[in-house]
Amino acid sequence: MPDRLLSPRGGRLLGVLGIVLIALNIRTAVAGLAPLAGLIDAEIPLDATAIGLLGVVPPVAFAVSGLLAPWVAHRIGLERALLFAVVTMIAGHLLRGAALDYPGLLASTLVVLMGAGFGNILLPPAVKRYAPGRIGAVTAAYATMMSISTALPPLIAVPIADAASWRLSLAVWGAVGVLALIPWVVLAARPPHPVVTEPVTVIEVDAPSTSADADVADPVDEPDTRQFGRLARSRVVWGITIPFAVSGVTAYSTFALMPLLLEDLAGVDAARAGALVGLFAIVGLPLSLATPVITARLRSPAPIMIVSVVAFSVGFLGLLLAPTLATPLWMIALGAGQVLFPMCLALIGLRSRTSHRAVTVSGFVQAIGYGVAAVAPLALGVLRSVTGSWMPAIVILLLAALSTLVAIPLLRSGEMIDDELERRRL
Incomplete structure (x- = not known):
């Protein structure tokens, strides 16, 4: 060849x-x-x-x-x-x-x-x-x-x-x-x-490629077979993992449970509930297009995470306090909160110096994120059955969304994962 x-x-x-x-x-x-x-x-x-x-x-x-x-x-x-x-x-x-x-x-x-x-x-x-x-x-x-x-x-x-x-x-x-x-x-x-x-570099990463990238x-x-263990000690990696997990929990819980929740709390029929969940999904289309580019321009993704927390808070508090008042608006807000997902996909590459490193970081982030997301809908469904109310489940989802704020100081410095791991090794 x-x-x-x-x-x-x-x-x-x-x-x-x-x-x-x-x-x-x-x-x-x-x-x-x-x-x-x-x-x-x-x-x-x-x-x-x-x-x-x-x-x-x-x-x-x-x-x-x-x-x-x-x-x-x-x-x-x-x-x-x-x-x-x-x-x-x-x-x-x-x-x-x-x-x-x-x-x-x-x-x-x-x-x-x-x-x-x-x-x-x-x-x-x-x-x-x-x-x-x-x-x-x-x-x-x-x-x-x-x-x-x-x-x-x-x-x-x-x-x-x-x-x-x-x-x-x-x-x-x-x-x-x-x-x-x-x-x-x-x-x-x-x-x-x-x-x-x-x-x-994290800043101006969209500059034209050089010949070294050929x-x-x-x-x-x-x-290194211990890479996952090393990544577990990285604050930057956890700064990506936490919002990724929040995004997964919210998305899978919404697709699995929101139709039933809306029928019970908002008084809509099954067709209308399905359309509202579809509205949640559609909001992600423009966000997927814009967010990674914005993330690449920022030294810290803190503004994106704050926007997400605000959007999730509006959506979940709306469903909690006034589910019938402006239900489409609450679903749009929840969809806007999903800005975390494309942000995290971009950060995996932006905070890794090589694709070799990005492979292990992606595996770590997504294994934990999707692992939590797999458990959440089932746990929240059981909680609904035990309590007879959707309110505890909504409160837990709101608290999960607020946990995104924990990741902000972990990513604020703009440090690369490779540099952090090397620094910790010394």
Whole structure:
């Protein structure tokens, strides 16, 4: 194989294209199943428990991926790990469409979401590798594609099922995965070039890339098996992990519980409740586009976190004190609070000096964040059943949102994770 299959510029462009196309696939498996539950139930019985278990799979798969993806990437390379993620997503989509019973549906859902989880973990370091001088802009692009991949499946899943079948409606997303396959097949075939990535500062990170970024590959040293333990002692890492976990808890609790909450407290019917949750999701689209770019321009993300806390407080206090007064406004406010998610995705790259470091940071942050998010909806649902009221659950979500303030002093200095770890080692 020739030493250079692509020019440095061609490799960067192909890498960015691959990042964006993977992002378009990450949430289709999550968003494409729920609208089809009634149709699937005619062939594969789905009671409330079965649907609830399917709803727990995404954050659990993403949390497990946070532990496994860095290990895989360090051993087979970032590009091959992303290729594995795409192949796994495609296979999972096809297996879901062919599922004959509930265990098959559950297992295939786990497969596709493990692939999506690997993509979730490895996209921030891929941005660090292929766009080190454009972290804000490229993160904005892929976060926006993730928002689109959340909003699109519910719109077309039922029409496709009505025109053909629910099986085709589930399997068709595998075809979208094929688009993402092409760039990573090419990039995985390139031999690695051990050129150290130039350090990227937090301020003005969107400045044009230099020639030192040509291959933007990291050293191929064997990774330190104690890296997760070291990261757990980093205040900067916890400064990213805390808001990421808050975002995950809020998002998964909203999607799982908010329809029932709105029916009980706001007195709306199921269709109206679903539309209000959709409003929450739509707000994330412009935020995904703007937030990473803004984050890259700031020395400290404190202003973004303060905006998020204010928005969450307005939303949760509105639901707590006046749920029927301006329900759409409360949902818009909660959606605006989700500005934390694209901010954290950008910070993973901005506060890491190499994509090698960003892999482990992304794994740590997302394993913990999604682990907490997996438990939250179930715990809050049990709390509702025990107390007979949604008020305790809303108060807990409000307190969780306020905990974002703890992360502000952890990130205020603008320090890089690598520098902090090196300083602590001395």
